[in-house]
Amino acid sequence: GQQLNQSPQSMFIQEGEDVSMNCTSSSIFNTWLWYKQDPGEGPVLLIALYKAGELTSNGRLTAQFGITRKDSFLNISASIPSDVGIYFCAGGGGSRLTFGEGTQLTVNP
């Protein structure tokens, strides 16, 4: 089946630093989405991207849908302690989402 390679697997940063993570796939997706999961909770949608090349922001978060439709990145600027969590990319195609392996983000105050 389809697989998404998400990197890095984990990140340890200082408060105020910028963060970048990305996902790549061997398959084309029609939609790219980025989620955040806090402990004991389900994933919550951060950004959805629907068009190749699209660049979308949500506050301090910016994500782009790669021009080849096989990759996407998420940037977080000026990180704060509450950014801690696991970030997942997901590719949408047909009737289902395929999730990346997640990036565990730790922000040190």
Added chain:
Amino acid sequence: SAVISQKPSRDICQRGTSLTIQCQVDSQVTMMFWYRQQPGQSLTLIATANQGSEATYESGFVIDKFPISRPNLTFSTLTVSNMSPEDSSIYLCSALTGLSYNEQFFGPGTRLTVL
């Protein structure tokens, strides 16, 4: 948006027993799904819960092991049958309120530990 609740939130079960997880959505939804998330891993789709008919299972998941019901538009159950320690995982219910992926919401999950 949709608010999704799951019961139980966590459980510890003995090998060979079965556990039924309930999922309730606060509004009518178009589709409901069940995912498994093993510790430190990604989400894997188990099946799509279809109202009034058999669920549609993904490769590697079968009805005998994971029977699913969806009697109406807002409620679904997932049973993990004849459990083994390998079934220890978080099970997440998800619902689609419209036709777009940005209208898919997740429940808080049920953390299952099998001894």
